Amino acid sequence: MGPYVVRRLLQMVPVFAGATLLIFLMVNVMGDPVAGLCGERQCDPATAARLKQEFGLDQPVWQQYLTYMGNVFTGDFGTAFNGQKVTELMATSFPVTLRLTIVAILFEIAIGVTLGVAMGLRRGRPVDTGVLLVTLVVISVPTFVTGLLLQLLLGVEWGWIKPSVSWQAGFDELIVPGLVLASVSLAYVTRLTRTSIAENARADYVRTAVAKGLPRHRVIVRHLLRNSLIPVVTFIGADVGFLMGGAIVTERIFNIHGVGYQLYQGILRQSTQTVVGFVTVLVLVFLVANLLVDLLYAVLDPRIRYA
Amino acid sequence: MPEPQPLEPSSYVPGGTAELVPADAEILRTGPGGRGPRGPDTTAAPSVAAEERVRSLWSDAWHDLRRNPVFLVSALVILFLVLIALWPQLIAPGNPLDCDLAKAQQGPGPGHPFGFNGQGCDVYTRTVHGARTSVTVGVCATLGVAVLGSVLGGLAGFFGGVGDAILSRVTDVFFAIPVVLGGLVLLSVVTSSTVWPVIGFMVLLGWPQISRIARGSVITARQNDYVQAARALGASPMRILLRHIAPNAIAPVIVVATIALGTYIALEATLSYLGVGLKPPSVSWGIDISAASPYIRNAPHALLWPSGALAVTVLAFIMLGDAVRDALDPRLR
Numbered sequence: 136m137g138p139y140v141v142r143r144l145l146q147m148v149p150v151f152a153g154a155t156l157l158i159f160l161m162v163n164v165m166g167d168p169v170a171g172l173c174g175e176r177q178c179d180p181a182t183a184a185r186l187k188q189e190f191g192l193d194q195p196v197w198q199q200y201l202t203y204m205g206n207v208f209t210g211d212f213g214t215a216f217n218g219q220k221v222t223e224l225m226a227t228s229f230p231v232t233l234r235l236t237i238v239a240i241l242f243e244i245a246i247g248v249t250l251g252v253a254m255g256l257r258r259g260r261p262v263d264t265g266v267l268l269v270t271l272v273v274i275s276v277p278t279f280v281t282g283l284l285l286q287l288l289l290g291v292e293w294g295w296i297k298p299s300v301s302w303q304a305g306f307d308e309l310i311v312p313g314l315v316l317a318s319v320s321l322a323y324v325t326r327l328t329r330t331s332i333a334e335n336a337r338a339d340y341v342r343t344a345v346a347k348g349l350p351r352h353r354v355i356v357r358h359l360l361r362n363s364l365i366p367v368v369t370f371i372g373a374d375v376g377f378l379m380g381g382a383i384v385t386e387r388i389f390n391i392h393g394v395g396y397q398l399y400q401g402i403l404r405q406s407t408q409t410v411v412g413f414v415t416v417l418v419l420v421f422l423v424a425n426l427l428v429d430l431l432y433a434v435l436d437p438r439i440r441y442a
Numbered sequence: 443m444p445e446p447q448p449l450e451p452s453s454y455v456p457g458g459t460a461e462l463v464p465a466d467a468e469i470l471r472t473g474p475g476g477r478g479p480r481g482p483d484t485t486a487a488p489s490v491a492a493e494e495r496v497r498s499l500w501s502d503a504w505h506d507l508r509r510n511p512v513f514l515v516s517a518l519v520i521l522f523l524v525l526i527a528l529w530p531q532l533i534a535p536g537n538p539l540d541c542d543l544a545k546a547q548q549g550p551g552p553g554h555p556f557g558f559n560g561q562g563c564d565v566y567t568r569t570v571h572g573a574r575t576s577v578t579v580g581v582c583a584t585l586g587v588a589v590l591g592s593v594l595g596g597l598a599g600f601f602g603g604v605g606d607a608i609l610s611r612v613t614d615v616f617f618a619i620p621v622v623l624g625g626l627v628l629l630s631v632v633t634s635s636t637v638w639p640v641i642g643f644m645v646l647l648g649w650p651q652i653s654r655i656a657r658g659s660v661i662t663a664r665q666n667d668y669v670q671a672a673r674a675l676g677a678s679p680m681r682i683l684l685r686h687i688a689p690n691a692i693a694p695v696i697v698v699a700t701i702a703l704g705t706y707i708a709l710e711a712t713l714s715y716l717g718v719g720l721k722p723p724s725v726s727w728g729i730d731i732s733a734a735s736p737y738i739r740n741a742p743h744a745l746l747w748p749s750g751a752l753a754v755t756v757l758a759f760i761m762l763g764d765a766v767r768d769a770l771d772p773r774l775r
Contacts, residue, residue: 153615161627271764275757277708279715280731280749287738287745380620384712388735398623399716402630410627418618 143429147422152204154418155411159200162407207415213408221412224397229416232393234306235385236378238313239320243371247321251328251367252360258333267329270322278381282315282388299390309391316385320374327370331363338362365435372428376421503769513765519758526570527577536567538725550743559734559744569747572727575720576755579637579644580707586645587706588699591652596691598653599660600683606657613650621647625713635721640713644706655698659691666690697767704759711752727752 194202206213212221254263273281289295289311300308314321335341336359344354383395390396394413401409507513526533541563550557559565598606624647632639663669664687672686713719714728715735722729727748734744 149611150614150618153611154618157615157619158624158627161624271761272753272757275704275708275760276749276753277712277756279712280753283731283735283738283745284749287742377620380623383622383626384716387716399626402626414619414623414627417620417623421618421620 212412239317242317247324254329255332273322376424506769516758516761527574538571575726579710583644584703587648591649592656595653595656599657616650629718663691701763704756
């Protein structure tokens, strides 16, 4: 396992460098990095030139990238448009998005896995077909439509929840937004669990367990579920990275001041430092989550050995 | 919106697992191995089965598809969508940009079955005319992604070597960037109100998905005996790739591309909702949904109709992809 982890960590380096370089180039080449510093007005040329020199923007792009990455590894993510440290913005927004992601993952496990197991055991029956169709519909409706509709129904029409989340964003306020964020992945988890259960239900070891005279619930929980959940666990693990990056839409609908909100503000105000900093951290989260999933795979499935 | 991926997540392979899962494993589960007589009697020797049931993979798939109600329904919906995308005047003769502020947020009335939106535009006309942008974006982005992805992935899978290694790392890089985020960054500086920047962005960020599928598919097909036979007969690499491998490796690409078409339509609407996709003079469901969301309390109809149209469209393409996948790969049934 040790050498494998080291090799995977080394492989992450070029991917991390490539992804951050790509975002860095997108932000710098596409936008004018000093345009956001003069507020709504146009910068006058002299000020713009001075600002560019001050921030080292007159140097070639690759040199800027190296300087930036050097700073990032010493914990300096630069300052946002309003003079706040980007690290301060991260400290306030990442916990919020993390809470939102946790709620979403809990929904995926609680609803997705339960439904999937129930369907997989009843493969081909009307219940199975019905839920399968519902998951297709959920996958098809874009997250922002689901979010707006739930906000309209639960928040405005029926008044069960507050349509927008306060700045503290406690777990209780994040239940509906978490469900919205989870919706598409929830449907995937349901389908994946169903397929996996239905495949394994025909396996020899299940027949052996039944023949041994084990009670049905014990066969399902101890034998069938344990083996069927391996791909589900890995999917959910990898989903952490997707959810944190995709939370931008949900956060905008429910006015949650998390990572997506800060990023959106950063892009609107052309704050290069905010955007590149946040994306860098999100890419890292994605890569680490994937590494952990691959390692988890070996722990859960002893057939896989890392040389 | 997560990035487009095959519907049945059993084909899900965590990123960067090249050494745990053989490169062709992902395809073993998503695509058919080869063409040839199939059906209940696959174990019989081809010469015996050849009597009446020798159907190629494609005619066999078509045979299955014609009998699949899911395929028929989704194909009908898509046909209707394409028709109104080409000729919206057929069922909505009005001008979608013809708005009267005095009628803002009014409910349904005679001649205006869906009511008016916040700007006083007719919701019915705008919803019908919005199909054109969605279908254009979906079809063009999918074509671009499929061509670029399968050419790059196919060549990398066939020739292997340094190019293949580089391509694999490049696709890893693209996978690490969240799609919506990349869209916000790249498209926020675009001022053009045409569909082309959006399509360009989708091709730029979407091709690695197809290239990964095509690569795995070509690697699987390359190991078949008939490829060895063709090589032994002295066929050139290009001939082997185009005549022998491509027809057998294209099925998974078609399936993933069909499902991706639906997700690109959803992505366009999401980007337009965030204000970076299409810009207002163009008529798009995403723009209308975004514009209607502040008036959600007073005029929910302005939100519901474009949302419903969007959902039905995406659903139709995803169901079509699902049906095509079932037809091309009977193992998943």
